Amino acid sequence: MESILNNYTKMFIINTAGNYFGLSLSTETVNFLKLNSNLIEFLDNIGCFLLTVKCYKNSALQLHNTIPSGEGTDTILVFFKIRPEVVTEENIMKLVFVSSMLDSPINALYHSIQRVFVPVLLKDEKWSQHIEPSLQTLVINLEKSLRNVVIKAETNAPPTSALSEIMSVDDEIQYWKTLMNHNNKDDQLKGKVFVEALASLEEAFRHLETLSFLDAEDLIETAYNALDDLWKIDEYRYPQQRMQHLMEIIGKSLTLFIQNNLKEENIWEGPFIEIESILTQGHSISKKWVQSCQQLTSLFWPNHSLHRWVGIPYTPVYISKFTTRLAEILKLRTVDRQITRLLSMNEQEQLDTASNFKCFSGINVLFYNPYTEPAWQVSVKQFEQKVKSAEERVAAKLKQQFRSLNVSTLQMFQEFKRYQELIQRPIVYTALLPE
Numbered sequence: 001m002e003s004i005l006n007n008y009t010k011m012f013i014i015n016t017a018g019n020y021f022g023l024s025l026s027t028e029t030v031n032f033l034k035l036n037s038n039l040i041e042f043l044d045n046i047g048c049f050l051l052t053v054k055c056y057k058n059s060a061l062q063l064h065n066t067i068p069s070g071e072g073t074d075t076i077l078v079f080f081k082i083r084p085e086v087v088t089e090e091n092i093m094k095l096v097f098v099s100s101m102l103d104s105p106i107n108a109l110y111h112s113i114q115r116v117f118v119p120v121l122l123k124d125e126k127w128s129q130h131i132e133p134s135l136q137t138l139v140i141n142l143e144k145s146l147r148n149v150v151i152k153a154e155t156n157a158p159p160t161s162a163l164s165e166i167m168s169v170d171d172e173i174q175y176w177k178t179l180m181n182h183n184n185k186d187d188q189l190k191g192k193v194f195v196e197a198l199a200s201l202e203e204a205f206r207h208l209e210t211l212s213f214l215d216a217e218d219l220i221e222t223a224y225n226a227l228d229d230l231w232k233i234d235e236y237r238y239p240q241q242r243m244q245h246l247m248e249i250i251g252k253s254l255t256l257f258i259q260n261n262l263k264e265e266n267i268w269e270g271p272f273i274e275i276e277s278i279l280t281q282g283h284s285i286s287k288k289w290v291q292s293c294q295q296l297t298s299l300f301w302p303n304h305s306l307h308r309w310v311g312i313p314y315t316p317v318y319i320s321k322f323t324t325r326l327a328e329i330l331k332l333r334t335v336d337r338q339i340t341r342l343l344s345m346n347e348q349e350q351l352d353t354a355s356n357f358k359c360f361s362g363i364n365v366l367f368y369n370p371y372t373e374p375a376w377q378v379s380v381k382q383f384e385q386k387v388k389s390a391e392e393r394v395a396a397k398l399k400q401q402f403r404s405l406n407v408s409t410l411q412m413f414q415e416f417k418r419y420q421e422l423i424q425r426p427i428v429y430t431a432l433l434p435e
Contacts, residue, residue, distance in 0.1 A: 008089045009043050010034045013051065013079060016098060020077050021055040029061075038063040046084040050291075052101075053077040067422065076101040107165075110146035113194035118143055147171075151178050163245045169205045169253065171196050172246055190236045201226040205250075208257055213281040213399060216257060218290065223250055224292045228300065237307050244314050247293045251319030254289055258282040258322075259366050267329060267365060268357035272337045279330045286323040290315060318368075325368045325376075331421055332357075332383060338389060338422040342394040351390045359383055388427065398423070402432070 014033050018025045025033075033039065042051035042065060052064045054076050068076065078099045081087065085095055101108040121131050121139060131139075151174050166172050170397070179191030199233050204222045211219060227246070230238050262282060267275060298313035336356050340348055348354070359382035363375055402415065422428055 007034070009087050009092055011038060012045075012051075012092060013039060016079075017053040017055075017061055017077055019102070021053075021059075021061070021075075023061070024054070033061060033063070038065050041065055042079065042081075045046040046086060049081045049084070051079040053079075062326050067101070089208075105147060105220055107148055110143070110150050113139070113146065147174065148178060151175050159188050163242065165393050166245060166249065168249060169198075169201055169246075172242075172249070173202050193233060194230065195237055198226060205253065208253060209260070210354040211257070213278075213285060216254070216285050220254075220285065220288050220292060224296070225290075228296060230308060231296070231301055231309075232304060234306060240310060245315045247314060248318065248362065251289055251293075251316035254285060255319045255322045256284060258326075262366055268333070272333060275333060276330065276337075279326055279333070283323060283326040283330060286326065290320050290323055291386055309329065322368050325365065328380070329365055332380070334421045335387070335425065338419050339390050339394055340417075342397050343390065347393065351393065353387075353390060356383065356386055357392075359386065391422075391425055391427040392431075394422065395428040398428065399432055 002408065010033075011030075014025065014030055038051065043049045050065055050067070052067055054062050054064070054068060054074060056062065067078070068074075078101055080099075081095055082097060083095060087095060099108070099112070102111075118139060121127055122136055122220050151171065166175060174196060176191040176194040179187050182188055182191070182193065200222055200246075204219045204226075208216075208219065227243070227306060231243065246255055262278060265275060265278060267279075293316050294313050298311050301307070301309035336353070340353050343351065359379045363372065363379055365376065368376075398415075398419065414425060423432060
């Protein structure tokens with residue numbers, strides 16, 4: 001009879017694997033896996049340190065005590081023990097590590113070092129002080145060496161398909177630097193030409209984190225000119241798909257830069273003038289990059305005879321969505337500001353305008369993604385509902401205010417401009433239409 005403790009450890013492994021691969025395991029499948037000899041070996045044998053799980057196309061899970069070799073791009077879930085012990089309910093959380101391996105062991109090691117261990121060991125104040133400079137150098141060199149191996153593998157693929165590991169401007173430049181070391185002389189020259197064209201972009205993005213918003217505007221000009229020069233190189237044609245990808249990763253880098261500059265701000269409750277200013281600056285930067293890409297791919301490059309842009313103009317997706325989000329936030333804050341300016345303190349208390357933005361609590365509105373967009377839209381609708389009574393109240397006030405201006409067209413225009421966002425709201429617009 002299987003012990004309760006042994007059953008717990010088996011179910012931990014099986015449930016973790018099922019959840020990771022998105023499987024709903026039947027009772028029959030679970031019972032079958034609980035009898036797997038490799039699972040039992042991992043749990044009970046102090047000399048067995050490794051258990052790997054692979055999911056096949058028919059949703060069948062296979063368990064091994066080794067890393068399957070030559071698996072190509074398959075995903076593997078890895079459980080490993082850090083000490084030679086039997087796995088129990090009491091020690092499983094401190095004894096067993098869980099990781100995943102995507103594409104290859106080299107990719108998995110590179111990304112874990114780059115995304116997890118370098119930031120923690122070298123940038124975190126608590127841990128970096130315990131790492132000797134010589135060890136820090138080793139970690140940095142290991143990351144660089146692994147990146148070179150990963151990117152070298154990418155350079156062996158067609159330039160238009162080798163994009164999966166290109167996640168920053170630096171990665172793109174490193175790709176072409178690696179090409180410079182190929183045996184093929186034409187590849188060497190191509191890499192050299194593109195690296196030289198990207199030099200100004202490399203220098204500009206090296207210090208992105210330290211820039212002010214004003215400096216970021218200049219950086220966009222540099223990026224614009226660098227991409228224009230890159231596209232118009234005579235000797236070689238920079239692949240259109242790579243250019244789209246480069247525009248996208250530049251957009252993501254700028255988005256992250258703006259988010260980092262805004263993350264300490266109290267977006268909904270901070271002083272309106274301050275928040276309006278910083279949101280406007282951030283929006284200006286992101287919008288400028290979107291417009292730059294659209295201008296290059298709609299106006300200039302389609303008419304460049306030696307290397308024409310083919311198809312529709314390109315809009316970098318992520319930063320475009322982020323730009324829209326910033327505009328929406330700014331509009332909501334402006335509407336709230338214009339409403340409260342028209343209400344007395346007693347009216348504000350009566351209508352509870354202080355809680356207008358409570359519906360956005362729990363949502364990090366600066367971090368756009370398709371999965372949180374529905375939550376954002378729900379909160380916007382809740383805001384719309386919340387301010388209805390206030391809009392009806394201020395609509396009546398504006399109506400009376402405009403009537404008091406008599407026939408002064410200039411004054412009327414100034415007041416309309418002053419409350420432009422509020423007047424565009426359906427309730428207020430409908431009330432003022434006769435005016």
